[in-house]
Amino acid sequence: MSEQQPPADRRTATELLLALDDQPGRSLRERLGAALKDAVRTGRLPPGTRLPSTRVLAADLAVSRGVVVDAYAELIAEGFLISRAGSGTVVSSAGRWSAAPPGEASGDPSTQRTGAVQSDVLDLRPGPPDLAAFPRAAWAAAMRDVLRTLPDHELGYVAPWGSDAMRETLATYLARVRGAMVKSPDVVVVSGVTQGLTILARVLGAAGHRTLAVESPGHASQRDILSRQGLQIRDVPVDAEGIDADALARTRSRAVVVTPANQYPCGVLLSSARRRALIRWAEDVDGVVLEDDHDSEFRYERLPVGCLQGLSPARVALLGSVSKSLAPGLRLGWVVPPGFLQPAVRALKRDDDFGSGVLDQHAFSRLVVTGAYDRHLRQLRHRYRERRNALVGALGRDLPSWPIQGQAAGLHVLVRLPRDVDEAALVDTALDTGVAVQGTAAMYGSLPPVAGLVIGYARAPIGRLDEGVRRLAAAAAAVARGRGGSSRGAPARRPRGSTALDYC
Ligand SMILES: Cc1ncc(COP(=O)(O)O)c(C=O)c1O
Numbered sequence: 001m002s003e004q005q006p007p008a009d010r011r012t013a014t015e016l017l018l019a020l021d022d023q024p025g026r027s028l029r030e031r032l033g034a035a036l037k038d039a040v041r042t043g044r045l046p047p048g049t050r051l052p053s054t055r056v057l058a059a060d061l062a063v064s065r066g067v068v069v070d071a072y073a074e075l076i077a078e079g080f081l082i083s084r085a086g087s088g089t090v091v092s093s094a095g096r097w098s099a100a101p102p103g104e105a106s107g108d109p110s111t112q113r114t115g116a117v118q119s120d121v122l123d124l125r126p127g128p129p130d131l132a133a134f135p136r137a138a139w140a141a142a143m144r145d146v147l148r149t150l151p152d153h154e155l156g157y158v159a160p161w162g163s164d165a166m167r168e169t170l171a172t173y174l175a176r177v178r179g180a181m182v183k184s185p186d187v188v189v190v191s192g193v194t195q196g197l198t199i200l201a202r203v204l205g206a207a208g209h210r211t212l213a214v215e216s217p218g219h220a221s222q223r224d225i226l227s228r229q230g231l232q233i234r235d236v237p238v239d240a241e242g243i244d245a246d247a248l249a250r251t252r253s254r255a256v257v258v259t260p261a262n263q264y265p266c267g268v269l270l271s272s273a274r275r276r277a278l279i280r281w282a283e284d285v286d287g288v289v290l291e292d293d294h295d296s297e298f299r300y301e302r303l304p305v306g307c308l309q310g311l312s313p314a315r316v317a318l319l320g321s322v323s324k325s326l327a328p329g330l331r332l333g334w335v336v337p338p339g340f341l342q343p344a345v346r347a348l349k350r351d352d353d354f355g356s357g358v359l360d361q362h363a364f365s366r367l368v369v370t371g372a373y374d375r376h377l378r379q380l381r382h383r384y385r386e387r388r389n390a391l392v393g394a395l396g397r398d399l400p401s402w403p404i405q406g407q408a409a410g411l412h413v414l415v416r417l418p419r420d421v422d423e424a425a426l427v428d429t430a431l432d433t434g435v436a437v438q439g440t441a442a443m444y445g446s447l448p449p450v451a452g453l454v455i456g457y458a459r460a461p462i463g464r465l466d467e468g469v470r471r472l473a474a475a476a477a478a479v480a481r482g483r484g485g486s487s488r489g490a491p492a493r494r495p496r497g498s499t500a501l502d503y504c
Pocket residue numbers: 127128191192193194195219259264292294320321322323328333503
């Protein structure tokens with residue numbers, strides 16, 4: 001495709017905000033030309049956008065048509081616009097400052113290592129599922145069905161805590177698949193685990209909690225978000241059985257966020273002894289356990305273990321979402337709070353946004369009820385198991401001294417680094433070598449970090465995983481050479497960043 005050609009997905013800007021302010025000494029044509037250029041340069045009019053006809057724009061701006069004809073002609077001559085028979089006047093890609101959003105285009109190293117990576121970089125950071133596997137046809141069928149049959153009143157302000165259909169579906173599903181103790185009135189539909197946790201943190205703050213315990217290592221962005229809800233974060237270590245219940249008791253917190261099904265990022269299944277200890281602790285301190293059940297659908301070698309909430313619905317709030325099973329962009333999740341927190345959670349959800357989108361709730365509900373969701377998950381499990389095996393095999397072949405931690409579950413593996421490998425240097429060098437992975441340093445909060453990498457396999461076909469590990473091994477070799485060679489003691493090339501793929 002030539003530089004001048006717009007992409008295929010054309011947009012039509014029949015509504016266009018253009019300010020033709022009074023500018024002494026400049027003609028109307030010049031002012032219109034400048035306003036259009038500004039809109040193209042800043043990306044308000046992206047490449048491919050079809051502009052209004054000269055007649056329509058002239059009428060909208062209350063100027064003569066000749067002014068618009070001249071302004072368009074000038075911008076066509078300068079390459080900002082393209083005129084094509086049959087397609088009118090279209091924004092070209094030549095006038096844009098940069099395809100990258102502000103910040104990424106700035107060359108600022110602090111922004112280079114976060115957010116989007118270059119397209120030639122293999123992105124093996126953890127987080128999203130394989131978005132190409134989103135069940136578009138099944139979702140479209142479910143949505144068509146919803147639109148055909150949904151009574152009009154369901155499109156109004158339904159209960160802010162979720163449509164009846166969604167809550168009934170979730171109650172049945174969570175009991176069936178997660179062993180949850182739940183009835184439909186207990187479910188609060190939210191926009192994701194993140195909203196569920198922030199609501200719960202604020203509810204706890206209002207109820208007198210001052211601190212909130214979290215797992216260390218744990219999800220770095222989640223810890224940051226929670227720390228902004230008014231509670232002090234207390235980091236609790238995780239070992240081979242999951243969160244250390246004795247260390248938790250020493251924090252004197254009365255609330256904790258845990259990932260029992262698949263500890264993030266260590267991949268530990270919370271042992272049954274620890275499950276009992278956690279519940280005992282919650283009863284002793286009159287506290288609450290916030291169970292982030294984020295990727296419990298994905299386990300590849302053993303039957304799933306039921307959720308903690310099923311053991312103690314009075315002390316555990318269960319949180320989940322479709323962010324890993326379908327797509328994070330749906331922003332659809334749920335909370336099943338213990339009864340004593342129900343009214344406050346509902347009230348905050350109501351005050352936050354008056355409820356999540358009902359069409360998606362109904363579509364998801366249809367997907368579950370028709371069995372399409374179960375089928376989708378079965379396919380995904382098969383695909384992810386193969387990808388995980390491929391990644392583990394490639395790591396064993398190319399980086400045999402790096403131990404892999406955790407159960408065969410979820411969407412990533414955690415590898416520990418040999419003592420002499422500098423995690424930040426490796427993450428940085430890996431990106432230069434063409435593979436993005438995530439270091440674990442930022443996941444420990446206030447506790448001393450242990451060097452490791454989190455490598456996501458959900459989004460990469462098997463061949464790409466193989467290539468990614470080869471690049472990682474090349475990066476490790478380059479870091480080792482640098483350590484023993486001339487770069488020892490040299491100043492850092494640039495500030496190092498993690499390659500966190502922030503989900504918020
Ligand atoms: C540990 C953990 N919890 C929860 C989530 C999902 O959050 P949400 O449901 O808000 O998308 C993620 C997503 O990456 C995660 O890694």
